[in-house]
Amino acid sequence: MLTKRIIPCLDVKEGRVVKGIQFVELRDAGDPVELACFYDEQGADELVFLDISASHEGRKTMVEVVKAVASELAIPFTVGGGINSLEDMKRILRAGADKVSLNTAAVLRPELITEGANFYGSQCIVVAIDAKYDEEIGTWRVYTHGGRKATERDVISWAKEAVERGAGELLLTSMDADGEKKGFNIALTKAVSEAVTVPVIASGGAGNADHFAEAFLDGKADAALAASIFHYKETSVAEVKESVKQRGVCIR
Amino acid sequence: MIGIIDYGMGNLFSVEKALERLGVEAFISDDHERLRQADGLILPGVGAFKDAMDLLNENGLTKMIHEYVQTGKPFLGICLGMQLLFESSEENGLTNGLSLLPGKVIRFSGVDRKGESYKVPHMGWNKLRFDQDSPLLQGVDEDYVYFVHSFYVDADQSDVVLAEANYDVNVAAVVGKENVFGMQFHPEKSSVMGMQLLRNFTKLTEKGSTADEFYNLSRN
Numbered sequence: 351m352l353t354k355r356i357i358p359c360l361d362v363k364e365g366r367v368v369k370g371i372q373f374v375e376l377r378d379a380g381d382p383v384e385l386a387c388f389y390d391e392q393g394a395d396e397l398v399f400l401d402i403s404a405s406h407e408g409r410k411t412m413v414e415v416v417k418a419v420a421s422e423l424a425i426p427f428t429v430g431g432g433i434n435s436l437e438d439m440k441r442i443l444r445a446g447a448d449k450v451s452l453n454t455a456a457v458l459r460p461e462l463i464t465e466g467a468n469f470y471g472s473q474c475i476v477v478a479i480d481a482k483y484d485e486e487i488g489t490w491r492v493y494t495h496g497g498r499k500a501t502e503r504d505v506i507s508w509a510k511e512a513v514e515r516g517a518g519e520l521l522l523t524s525m526d527a528d529g530e531k532k533g534f535n536i537a538l539t540k541a542v543s544e545a546v547t548v549p550v551i552a553s554g555g556a557g558n559a560d561h562f563a564e565a566f567l568d569g570k571a572d573a574a575l576a577a578s579i580f581h582y583k584e585t586s587v588a589e590v591k592e593s594v595k596q597r598g599v600c601i602r
Numbered sequence: 603m604i605g606i607i608d609y610g611m612g613n614l615f616s617v618e619k620a621l622e623r624l625g626v627e628a629f630i631s632d633d634h635e636r637l638r639q640a641d642g643l644i645l646p647g648v649g650a651f652k653d654a655m656d657l658l659n660e661n662g663l664t665k666m667i668h669e670y671v672q673t674g675k676p677f678l679g680i681c682l683g684m685q686l687l688f689e690s691s692e693e694n695g696l697t698n699g700l701s702l703l704p705g706k707v708i709r710f711s712g713v714d715r716k717g718e719s720y721k722v723p724h725m726g727w728n729k730l731r732f733d734q735d736s737p738l739l740q741g742v743d744e745d746y747v748y749f750v751h752s753f754y755v756d757a758d759q760s761d762v763v764l765a766e767a768n769y770d771v772n773v774a775a776v777v778g779k780e781n782v783f784g785m786q787f788h789p790e791k792s793s794v795m796g797m798q799l800l801r802n803f804t805k806l807t808e809k810g811s812t813a814d815e816f817y818n819l820s821r822n
Contacts, residue, residue: 471650
């Protein structure tokens with residue numbers, strides 16, 4: 351049986367992990383390699399690094415970070431943020447990342463998904479979708495630019511299109527649930543997971559260890575991602591796995 | 603010294619780094635002579651079967667690999683590299699493989715026996731079940747490893763399967779015959795378990811063994 355995956359997400363700015371300040375046992379809480387290995391030891395099934403650098407220099411530094419992480423980490427990891435071209439994908443994948451995550455660039459030019467999938471295979475192309483419920487249209491709308499810009503696209507049809515174009519996995523973030531810590535957005539996760547044939551990673555809203563089982567059992571997610579509750583040690587990967595296991599979900 | 607075959611497909615870097623962490627010397631190369639000298643070869647691979655076979659044929663690596671295997675030195679295919687060891691694949695039309703192991707590579711149907719659809723690729727952590735004794739599995743417990751693939755070798759249809767995993771069907775996960783081995787998952791991405799399996803492969807090369815010695819190893 352394939353297990354459900356627990357994925358900590360690390361925000362990287364100018365080559366350093368931001369947040370993650372609660373790790374007293376680490377020599378350097380801002381070091382991406384040290385944090386990555388820490389999560390690996392805790393039993394993380396995969397990691398996501400989100401590059402939130404604002405500058406060109408910061409982006410270049412990310413390649414060095416990827417190289418350093420790939421040298422030490424023996425679990426798969428995805429890199430997202432600021433990947434706008436086949437050239438960007440190439441740099442990150444060659445540096446040792448297993449997958450790249452596309453967001454705004456894929457919405458602006460969906461052909462990019464196909465180009466990446468043709469060149470590297472669908473298995474390393476993740477499409478990240480930021481979703482927010484829109485009362486007027488009665489469904490979820492796709493947002494870009496880190497959630498700042500609403501688009502005309504509806505989440506379900508965009509999810510289907512992304513998969514048709516070659517996405518091997520979807521990273522679905524509920525902007526409504528994000529930061530609320532009341533649990534994952536089950537309705538959204540279920541709707542997308544049932545609409546596509548590739549794995550869906552639920553993101554946004556995790557507030558405690560028990561929220562994860564809901565994402566798998568009710569939301570039909572294949573993986574669940576969280577950032578702050580791990581960084582601020584509100585729970586641990588091990589605790590989440592124990593909780594999920596107790597609910598009968600297959601977990602590593 | 604382990605040679606990692608560079609034929610333009612796949613994540614060579616992470617395999618090399620994994621070996622480095624094990625303290626095993628390795629190099630990435632497409633140079634036939636250098637590869638021939640290696641104590642063991644690894645054929646990695648991510649991507650499409652046909653593209654990979656075309657590249658191996660064009661670069662003369664198909665012939666080199668066959669000659670290498672004849673010497674009895676250990677050879678390991680990873681992920682697509684394992685699939686290439688078999689006779690053929692139905693990916694993008696029927697394509698002939700290296701035919702070092704008997705069997706065919708087929709696609710996950712995406713629909714189970716009850717008619718319900720399941721997700722393809724088979725992506726994530728799945729547990730191994732050991733079928734046969736092998737030096738590759740010595741001292742290792744059945745545990746989870748990381749898979750990413752849409753095509754597979756049917757474990758029920760092959761007698762070279764050393765370990766399998768279940769994903770609707772029985773998937774050949776570790777295969778081996780004499781000095782030719784394959785792993786469908788990514789040992790270099792499979793945490794502690796993956797490292798143990800890679801370590802076992804590199805141990806075979808340290809002995810500088812021939813195929814005969816492998817038999818003895820697996821009998822003991």
